[in-house]
Amino acid sequence: MKVLVTGGAGFIGSHLVDRLMEQGYEVRVIDNLSAGSLNNIKQWLDHERFEFLKGDLRSKEVAKKAVKDVEVVFHLAANPEVRIGAQSPGLLYETNVLITYSLLEAIREEEVQYLVFTSSSTVYGDAKVIPTPEDYAPLEPISVYGGAKLAAEALISGYAHTFDIKSLVFRLANIIGERSNHGVIYDFINKLKADPNRLEILGDGTQKKSYLHVSDTVEGMLFLFEKFKEENKTYDVYNLGSEDWITVKEIAEIVSEEMGLSPEFYFTGGVDGGRGWKGDVKFMRLSIEKAKRKGWKPKMNSYGAVRRTVQELLRTLE
Numbered sequence: 001m002k003v004l005v006t007g008g009a010g011f012i013g014s015h016l017v018d019r020l021m022e023q024g025y026e027v028r029v030i031d032n033l034s035a036g037s038l039n040n041i042k043q044w045l046d047h048e049r050f051e052f053l054k055g056d057l058r059s060k061e062v063a064k065k066a067v068k069d070v071e072v073v074f075h076l077a078a079n080p081e082v083r084i085g086a087q088s089p090g091l092l093y094e095t096n097v098l099i100t101y102s103l104l105e106a107i108r109e110e111e112v113q114y115l116v117f118t119s120s121s122t123v124y125g126d127a128k129v130i131p132t133p134e135d136y137a138p139l140e141p142i143s144v145y146g147g148a149k150l151a152a153e154a155l156i157s158g159y160a161h162t163f164d165i166k167s168l169v170f171r172l173a174n175i176i177g178e179r180s181n182h183g184v185i186y187d188f189i190n191k192l193k194a195d196p197n198r199l200e201i202l203g204d205g206t207q208k209k210s211y212l213h214v215s216d217t218v219e220g221m222l223f224l225f226e227k228f229k230e231e232n233k234t235y236d237v238y239n240l241g242s243e244d245w246i247t248v249k250e251i252a253e254i255v256s257e258e259m260g261l262s263p264e265f266y267f268t269g270g271v272d273g274g275r276g277w278k279g280d281v282k283f284m285r286l287s288i289e290k291a292k293r294k295g296w297k298p299k300m301n302s303y304g305a306v307r308r309t310v311q312e313l314l315r316t317l318e
């Protein structure tokens with residue numbers, strides 16, 4: 001079976017590519033290499049079942065070329081930086097909504113059977129119910145990024161029902177692990193490398209979120225995709241996360257400990273009651289009961305995933 005992974009040279013995308021290649025799929029990757037890197041997929045570049053296209057999905061012609069002859073599109077290409085929404089909303093619109101539209105048009109024209117999309121916990125905004133289930137309402141994102149993900153979900157649902165494109169959406173918690181090149185753990189390691197004595201924590205450090213290791217994420221996506229195919233549904237949505245949560249201050253402590261340092265923490269205070277930036281969701285934990293009922297659960301909790309990620313990044317970062 002031939003599949004396309006958009007953003008396949010990126011953090012989560014490249015781990016998905018590893019599993020798909022190991023399982024014997026024919027895999028095509030399209031990536032504009034804005035955040036992704038060929039280094040993440042170098043082990044497959046010469047493989048006969050693998051094909052890499054460098055291109056930007058904002059162009060419909062590029063999107064059409066990318067989806068040609070594939071049965072499944074895993075759509076992971078996106079700009080993942082929640083914090084840039086206040087400065088560059090247009091960029092988040094283009095790299096999350098516009099490219100999804102462009103891809104959907106290509107999928108419709110080329111009659112691709114399945115679409116799997118990585119959405120985000122940020123579609124829930126400041127949810128009043130925690131753990132937050134998939135049917136929580138109203139969906140009121142508080143960042144442009146969350147709004148863009150929700151808009152992309154809505155477009156996908158509309159296309160799925162209108163053109164019978166079987167579509168599966170995952171709302172992901174904070175995904176961490178080897179090859180991640182942004183986010184709180186990556187930032188803390190780099191800040192401590194620059195100054196081992198002091199660590200700046202954005203906000204008040206009480207931000208509390210659920211973290212899921214990328215290995216659990218990819219396993220969950222592929223497991224639930226198989227279930228989705230068996231059920232023959234047109235459209236479905238699953239949360240993927242871990243069942244506990246951890247504060248930013250605790251993450252700072254784990255990073256410092258793993259680096260053998262005892263820095264002084266200083267808090268910037270942040271915005272809107274201790275958030276790291278405008279649109280930062282302060283408390284996030286997703287209900288994963290729906291995925292669990294189908295037989296998936298993560299192997300690592302947030303604490304285990306954070307510690308393992310720190311070790312992985314320390315091993316691989318220059």
Ligand SMILES: O=c1ccn([C@@H]2O[C@H](COP(=O)(O)OP(=O)(O)O[C@H]3O[C@H](CO)[C@H](O)[C@H](O)[C@H]3O)[C@@H](O)[C@H]2O)c(=O)[nH]1
Nearest residue numbers: 080082120121122173174183184187201202203207248276
């Ligand atoms: O130097 C830093 C960096 C981050 N933080 C704090 O750490 C928390 C986590 O921030 P990340 O940048 O790691 O992650 P986000 O919650 O902003 O977003 C991540 O998780 C979301 C889903 O929950 C998305 O989908 C998104 O793409 C992904 O990057 C935030 O509260 C932030 O304020 C700091 O205190 N200092």
